[in-house]
Amino acid sequence: MTRPYARRTRKFALNATGILVAAVTLFPIFWMVSTAFKPATEIESLTPHPLPYHPTWVNFANVLNGSVIGMPYWVFLRNSLLVTVSSVLVSSLVALLAAIAVARFRFRFRTTYLIMLLIVQMLPQQALVIALFLDFRKVNLLDSLIGLSLLYITFSLPVTIWMLRNFVAAVPRQLEEAAAIDGAGPYTVFRKVLLPLVAPGLVTTSVFAFIFAWNEFVFALTFLGTDQSKYTLPVYVTYFFGKGSVDWGAIMAASVLFTLPVMIFFLIVQRRLRTGLIAGAVKG
């Protein structure tokens, strides 16, 4: 009689631990959202309450109409979208070409190239930013969203090539040959056979490239130093964080608006992402 009882207690203990872990993990995110809806008096109160007594949209309104920093949120959203979307599109294409090369061909520097990718991926951005700043200054790409996109494309390439390589290799070569027997040329084989089959992989890697570009801070901070209207969202969030009296309501509202797209995006592709994450963890 004791055994089912013991098993039930253990199951209960496990589930309780699970809920505790989830609660602790979600707490900071919950606190961000809750603060964003609190009026100033409740935020400054020395006895914080988990939920706002008088929920308000004031903080969001301040962020959206720009009364805090002098420029509305939309300007920075546009900058971030511009940089992110352009770098995701270009880096996916460039990475796909490279992934086909390393997955489908045997050539002399193949292993060298793969190892180079592994090493290069680990170079610290805050070190390279010094040399890159001087280079970009010479070619007038400072304060430029195009310059920033170029960097984001390049810095997401090592990981995206590395991940896409596995997806390309997983497409059976026989399928391509079958299409070729039916008379398809190399380009048609690529478009009609390889591309549709690699598409899920492209989605996964695009998410990585998206998250990287959307979240990137060091380059944006350094390269967009003087021109406020060019700021991307991460720089914007820290910008009015550093200024004088801190308006936590506005900062939390801004960071909700900044985080929300990533979270939604992330929840949609979660399952795929998880396999990609694992592939990345084990393969590099």
Place this chain on the structure above:
Amino acid sequence: MLSSAKEASPASAPVPVSPNGRWSYLPPSVRRLRRRGPRRRLVPYLLLLPSAAAIGLMLVWPAIQLAIYSFQNYGLPQITGAEPTQWTGFGNFKLVLDDPEFWSSLRISVVFAAVVVPLTLMTGTLVGLLLNRLGRKMASFVSTAALLAWAMPGVSASVIFVWLFDPDGGVADWLLTKLPVWLDGGQKWSGFSWTNAPLPAYTVITLLVVWQGFPFIAVSVLAGLKMIPTELFEAARVDGAGPWRVFWKVTYPILKPIFLVLALLSVIWDFGLFTQAYIVTGELGNRDEFNLGIYAYDKAFTMPPDYGVASALALILTIVLLIITAGYVRASVRQGAIQ
């Protein structure tokens, strides 16, 4: 050893074309796909060209430049063109080694990595083991929660933690004043400022980095656990091993390659931590809270800039990370990641 089934798919098998060296019976279109002539040999290089050019220009070349600048005097007069750059030998490195701020920032980087990496790995492994034993729904709920923390942008996460630990209205100070005295709680925590001294500031950063870092470890460990046949655990349990011994005698040895890679990756990330440390320590405001990365950044981008010294510092940081990366690459090659 962890190569997935993908790698074993027919794609990587040798092309089963010509047992007798002849393949003229294949239609010309297939022959075109498999062509081995000089044109076919050029194709992979052409495909690699764009990525190689970008990586060479914006990743490899700047790293080389850092090495060059670190042996030159490169400051404001040189960038404006008022004075030419000159080779100064090891001058920048001598300046760095004589600077007490360098040693304090290096110490912070080393101690921080030494504390955070084991903490992250332990938390992640425990959560991974937990996820493995939970029912499917519960496991998916907990791992979604964890991955949300992982997906959180570094900037938002940092700003949230600064707010949680704010002296005026932050929830951490309030909680600590409510703690009983025997747990070191009490009124002394009211209005306690976490960012004015290195130890409290890095306590906050530690919590922040563990919070953001453990999900990746947990999910990777879980993936590894799923690959271990359950008979192994059952056999160990039948032999009378408790959970502790099962972990160290069965799970750990099998997952060792994963742990090695995760540990190396964590060291690389945490030793070179920038965004979180930069924001929590007050955006270059507190010099005694610099880690190596912030210190190098400050040398280059605080007036007057000294790109020579900054490059020397950046080079030191890069070399330390490359040495760890060498271990990481070796571990990856051993696992058969490069095929």
